[in-house]
Amino acid sequence: MTIATYDARHLIEAEHVSKSFDSAKSSESVIVLRDVSLRVQSGEMVAIVGPSGSGKSTLLYCLAGLEPVTGGAVKLFGRDVSGLRRNTLAKLRRDHVGFVFQSYNLIPSLTAAENAGLPGRLARRRGAVAAAQESLRAVGLGERDRFLPGKLSGGQQQRVAIARVLASGASLVFADEPTGALDTRTGEQVLSLLRDAAAGERSVVMVTHDLEAAARADRVLVLRDGVIHAELLSPTSDSVLDAVRAAGEEAPAA
Template sequence: MVNEAVRLQAVRKDYGRVTALDGVDLAFPQGGFTAVMGPSGSGKSTFLHCAAGLDRPTSGTVHLDGQELSALSETRLTKLRRDRVGFVFQAFNLLPSLTVAQNVVLPLRLAGRRVEGKLVARMLAHVGLSERRRHLPGELSGGQQQRVAIARALVTRPAVLFADEPTGALDTRTAAEVLALLRESVRGGLTVVMVTHDPVAAAHADRVVFLADGRVAGELARPTPGAVAERMTHLGAWAGASAVGA
């Protein structure tokens, strides 16, 4: 049996009278790369927030790195996110006054952990920025800044990296380089869960999970851009038929 890095069971999330997630059951294997897609309002962001422990579901359970999140205090949950979870967003969220190397080690410093020079050098080499360690973010291209953000997410050696539209602000060629970097990290044993709207980006994953109206609307293994795009065009019809049959 494949070990699971993340599992959601019967997860529901309500915001007042609005149901953002409606009984989601999903598992993400260790060392896997999964893309999550769906139309606007399908629950993708809410799913990511609940799966990563940034928000608590209304009901259901989330297991992350072997721990049930609902059983953790806010202090323990914060520590789990800090130590075992990495985040990469469309906005790079780098501190403009810090160098590349200083941005990368920031999570370690905030956690009071010792900064190992060899680890920092390895992270910068992994993202191809060894020669840019003393540069400020404003001196880098968008793709280089996103690679700094990935190195920062990986420096704590997390169990899972959650990426929310990581290529949304990048051109096609640069986006492909960033996705190849995530793919390489998965080969090293990292689990990546990526929310995206882009079928080409999703095709870099091992599988694609589709959401519609807060529910799982199917999966696609070994995805291609064409197959992903075709499936996306049918999600509206799926959601409508599901609502009629409910």
């Protein structure tokens, strides 16, 4: 799928995004995101942090076009996702977007190599099999290419998920708590892979509760009650912690 000309500096542009859900307990909607605006540049790693219920995962899904916004607009590669037909949006994500989730989302009946190469095969890309093998070697799983997910550890499955993104050639990677179920050592390996992936024309947007992980990013957005309360450039774990604490002490936005 060819992307029309757009400002290549910004892979994501979100303007005044709001999101609400119908409440099962009352007639009033539950507001999750409030007037959120942000941009993500090429080659950038952005981390989104905040307490549970702050709306960070919902924001990630809205930015990825997996969840429709209630108000405002989200553009991926210069295209307003709300104005795209479902199949057009699916092709855009298939060809240019990758996902790394805490649950791995691997197909149990496919080998590591088949899982890693699936997006390329679906897009009918030449060299999809070779790309999958190369990406598995890059994440240290070249010798486990024929293993089914059930025969791999959690950390290995997560690395297969990252290999799938690398093999797909995705320009934009979304990661939702990618280290949440991993031990410290494996989590560090996964973070290093994501950190290395954010370069050149590829960007990574990661939601995490781990402030040390967030500090690996180029920029950190601190979310509280669906509002961006702080933006940190060249963050450290201490500056992220201070910003999260400060956000918790501020009154929620109206």
